[in-house]
Amino acid sequence: MSAAKNTVRIQRMCVAALLCAIAILIPMISPVKIQLGPMSFTLGSHVAIFIAMFISPAVALTVELGATLGFLLAGFPPVVVLRALSQVVFVAIGAFLLAKKPAVMKNGLSIFLFGLVMGVIHGVLEAVVVTAFWFSGMTMEGTFVSTVLGLVGVGTVVHSMVDYYLALLIWQPVSRAAKLPASFTFSKS
Structure with a gap:
């Protein structure tokens, strides 16, 4: 393995560890936590995950598990x-898509559409989890439509x-300021 590839791998590992630590800490210390039944909104809880998706699938999946x-x-x-x-699931889909087609992040419309598609997949997955709890008899306020589809699905x-x-x-500014090599961002792990 070349020295340059080894350096990039070490950089990715260090960034993954830092993002993982942030992803673990945010739900523990965030001052902005709203919990409404099966739904919780913790501001910033997906930020480290999305940043990891911009780096590589391996980093993204590691940070998501963190x-x-x-x-x-x-x-x-x-x-x-x-x-x-x-x-x-949504992290794997998004990270692999970015690794295969980094041009997705080159213009405003495709950046928005990528985020929206990831958000919809994310919302559907979380609604499926809550649906399983809903039908298992978990006590929840509201109707299925308002709680599961509205609060969880659309809210997510x-x-x-x-x-x-x-x-x-x-x-965007951090990756530019750090002068990360092209092989570090939007690439296969």
């Missing part, structure tokens, strides 16, 4: 922890888009 651990360690109910775990899409744009606001 985020799930963060929700578990923070003492969230099982439905919230399993919602976090379900994000592995909105939350995902907010965190996606926060991640972009952080990642």
Whole structure:
């Protein structure tokens, strides 16, 4: 293995560790946590995950599992922890798409559409998790439509888009300032 490739691998590993630590800490220490039944909104909880998606699939999946651990360690109910775990699917899809087609992040419309598609997949996955709890007899307020489809499904899409744009606001200047090599971002792991 060349020295340059080894350096990039070490950089990715260090960034993955830092993002994983952030992803674990956010649900534990975030001052902005709203929990409404099976739904929780923790501002910034997806930021490290999205930044990891911009780097590589391996980094993204590692950070996503760290985020799930963060929700578990923070003492969230099982439905919230399993919602976090379900994000592995949208993270894998998004990270592999970015690795194969980095041009997705080159113009405003495709950047928006990528975030929206990821948000919809994210919302559907979390709604499926909550649906399983709903039909298992978990006590929840409201109707299925208002709670599962509205609060969880649509709420997750909105939350995902907010965190996606926060991640972009952080990642774009940081990656430029750090002068990361092209092989570091939007590439296969």
